[in-house]
Amino acid sequence: MKTNRSWIYGLLAIFLSLILFFYASTSQYQTQARTSGDIATETYTNTIKGVPLVLRYDSEKYFVSGFASEVNIDLSSSNRVLLSTETQESSRTFRIVLDLTKESPGLVEVPVTVEHLTSGVTAKVDPATISGTIGLKKSKTFKIDLASFLSQLPNGADVQLADGDREVTVTTNEDLLNQIAAVRMVLPDDWGTTKNYNGEVSLQALDVSGEVVPSVIEPETIAIRIQLKTEEKK
Template sequence: MKKAYESNWFSGLLALLFALLLFFNANSNSSSTNTATNNQVYDEVLYNIPVKLEYDEDTYFVSGYEDSVTVHLSSANRIQLNLETNEDTRNFRVEADLTNLSLGTAEVPLRVTGISSAVTAELDPATITVTIENKVTKAFDVEAQIPESFNTEGYKVDSISISPKTVDITTGEDTMAEIAKVVAPLTSVTQSADTIRQTVNVQALDSRGQILSIENPAPQVKVSVKLSLPKKEVALKIISTGSLPSDITGYTFNTSEQMVEISGSNSVLESIDSIEVPVDISDIRTSIQKTVNIPVNGDYTVNPSQIEVTITPIYAGFSTSDSISSSTSRGTGSNGTADSSNTAVSSAESSENNQGSTEESTDSTN
């Protein structure tokens, strides 16, 4: 009995040792996991964060500084980091205190305020350079600044209207003395536009044409400029479209205008020698007159915008010359004449749209 008792006691002690070993091993693993988790750091980079300047805005004008910076945020708390990253929930601001600075130029350190203590912020750049002047305001007349491309494209300015004609410019005292003129810079326009209407922020320029720092936002003016566009005459080329009836080999076309005037920039006009005018000949079996629009795009305008086209079918067994004579006697244009260069269109042109019908008509003629 003694030996059995000692055996049970020994087994119990051994089991207790194993239990303690397992307990301490589990706690050790849990502690290691928590430590690894707690040591993880999250990062976010925010760009174009505005810089807020602290100074007497009624007395001084500040210029020459970077108005935004890059902010690098890091934290072991992902929730707090997300709150500061989101523009709608963030609490921090980037500031520069200028209240104790005197007039002139100085380098000022930036600081982050209002940020959670669980989040660390680093700024790039960490400092900005500012120029402090006494604030002054003065009225100036505004003139329109025409893009150089207008001259190269052949535009001529007929008239300019600016409203208001005079604006108040607020800037620093030293900068004000450098202002030579105040302009309303116009941007480029579509190549066929003959009138520019734009609302723009004015700019103050020095004697060398350099842009000076003024209040932001700058005053706005409305500008209207009437332009004369370069013009050119081009020929019209009739292109038949649609299905050719089986008993007709082609058509003749007589137009009210053989030339039209197009307006646009020099670069556009140089690329155009003629304009193709599509005319639908589907199911036309007798001589008729159609009003046809001349195709245009945003690069140019055309005058006139429409022409009258007399369409005369050429039946199988009739010569082209007979049809031209018939067309001239029955369907002249508004100018009362028929230009042979613009009148005869053979079935070969129509075959581009209905090749099978043309071949059948040609075979029947032969």
């Protein structure tokens, strides 16, 4: 009888040992699975502001205007090293592109795309789309409106510039070119109206309302000399 009981107790002990073994193994597997899942879903994000936007279009044929020059971008990754690499301007591989090559002339709204982004990093661009105008490229020669510039100076002031600098070439699209009423010189910000000036001034193409017309002016600046009238002593 004792032998039978010992045999039964032995079987029970083995059975309980197997149950404990399988329970421990299952618990360990579930713990590892949860830990692995937590690591995989942990994501880091960096926001970069003012990333330059590359406009892709036929610059020989078209003139574009009104498009933003920069965007903001959110980069995300579970790998901090990759994220840091793409965040730094000196080491990043991606670029932000606005592809206009398939668009027709006129006002367009185009989605912003991210090219050459490292695998393992995702990106979200703000704004996601950008609007602007595409037009046929045209150029025209204009005389600089010297009279309007003189009207901004003190009475008796004399302005001198080389004869070759009295005309400039303005490039824009067809519609905007027809809106240009004058090309004028812009007074330097650091110049006071109580002293002479000898240096460069920038140029602007303006419409009849005095609003700046988007354009490229060649040359961008010209050299002038402003000589103020000296009061004679009595």
